[in-house]
Amino acid sequence: MNVLLVDDDAAVRLTFGALLEDDGHVVIEAASVGAARDHLRDDYQLAVVDLHLPDGDGTRLIPEIRAVRPDAVIVLMTGDDVAASGADLVVAKHCPPSEVVARAEAVLAARRAGA
């Protein structure tokens, strides 16, 4: 799976990304809303987006991702209570990457079953 990882914390991108790559996934990194917009049309099946980005809420990216990658699973990472974000999943910051991927794959499987 190709993963768009959007987080302004370099250590988060490094460690989260390393575990994803160790599991065979390809990681596309972005540190801000603006940087993520440069990669929206890349090939990815999963977008993991931090809520708090330096140039705006990560939720801004959700409709933009849906417009160009409607099949991608969008995961919002936050420790805050977020109502109606529009993401497919909302997970805590310390959720292991393998669990994020497993839950995303469950979303994809459910979509295929419902199609």
Place this chain on the structure above:
Amino acid sequence: MAADGFDLPTLHRMMIVWEATSVLRHDLRNKLASVRNAAFFLQRRVETEAPALVAADARIGTFFGMIRSEADAAVALIADRVPRPVPEPREVDLTNVVAEAIGHLRRPDGVEVSAASERVNGAGDHLELSLATLCLLENAVEAGARSIHVVCRSSEGDGALIEVIDDGPGLGDAADRAFEHFFSTKPGHLGLGLPMAKRLADRSGGSVALHAVADGGVRAVITLPRSTA
């Protein structure tokens, strides 16, 4: 006074604490998540590349597990134990919101504050919107404005606006950092006023934006939905 017993000064003090601690909690959660993930990566590597080492000393596995469990425990410790629920949005007379904000503004001698409003309602919480407006007024005063004008009006579409227009020095070079927590160009200032205004407007389903004024100064705009429907 709000239904939960808070007045504007009390809410202001609470929001300062809440805003400051929420940033610290967010940053700490990031650090702990990175520690946890790094430990898990190292454990997998060691178990793969040096299984004999792991087998020879059970503490290796134990300590890797402890890093993760202690990081999880630390995350639990910094959970928001006193969250402030988002208030139920109501139809709010924005003229009253502005009046309350101006009434609580401490202004130096010589600073003029005026208001002109059409009668317009917005959707949100009266007290939180008053505090958001007060934060914008305080920002204008702290920037050195001598004249501040506040306007409530309908916006294009189905929205309402509160505009705080000042004659201060303008946005400056650091405009893109204006809403960054703990950032201030003014020595001795905490740098939480604009982030607080943004959070409070967000909680009412609105937003805050800063615009340069042609002759200098800043127009700070809170945009709100008109209707609770």
